[in-house]
Amino acid sequence: MGKHEIRMRRQRLTTRGTDRFKNYGAVLKQHEEEKRMKKIVRVFTFFLLIVVVILLIVVVNKWEKKARVKKLPVTSYQLKVSARGEVNS
């Protein structure tokens, strides 16, 4: 047995039976709905992309700042003050 099934039909297909399925108004309505949904998804995706880009910029900036702080040379040195009030560097 193949992946399909052949059925023999005695009656011929006529156009009369198809009338109850014919409704261009419904097709048009569904098309408009799908078009609107597509638009919403597109706008949402666009904003999501913008948010991701902004987040990426923020993360990169923070990471750069951290890296910069780590690289800063030590400019201060410890001062040791003895009990007698002498300052030793």
Add this chain to the structure above:
Amino acid sequence: MSEDEIRKEQEVIERSKKDPNAFGEIYEQYFDRIYNYLYRQTDDEELAGDLCSQTFVNALNHLGKYEFRGFPFSAWLYKIAGNEVNKHYRKNKGKKVFSIEELKVKELVEQSDEGWDEELITQVINYMNELPTDMVQVLELRFFEDKDFKEIAFILDMTESGAKMRTYRALDKLRTQFNIKVKYNG
């Protein structure tokens, strides 16, 4: 379809790209044919009706991408309809059905030695059940939808020679296996 008819149809398509209401003309023109094509592949009136509506919705949704390739617009609709059927069977994991009119088979096959009886019909059905599905699809489009090979190739995404080869192979088997003459020679 004459060249003038195809040109007029293209004008309607171009109008429909800007105004979907104009597509109603195409809908009226092709609804029955697409419905029957879907019915032959589902054997279910309700399902064929749903798939037919979805076919026209998809056609409208992607009308902007449609390009004229020398075929009537119906070829594009058949292609979309075929995709809808395949999607349905993939989703439901069911066996693809081909509902064929007995009269059409009788028109195609001429008796030679024996009389056309129930036994022979059963044998032909069994034979067609054994054929690869793509071969049955080509036969269906060629004999029940009266499509030429160029159009069949476009609808089924195959080469023209591939479509011809599948048809001739199936018919040759039919001729030899059942000792019957097949009217078709083209």
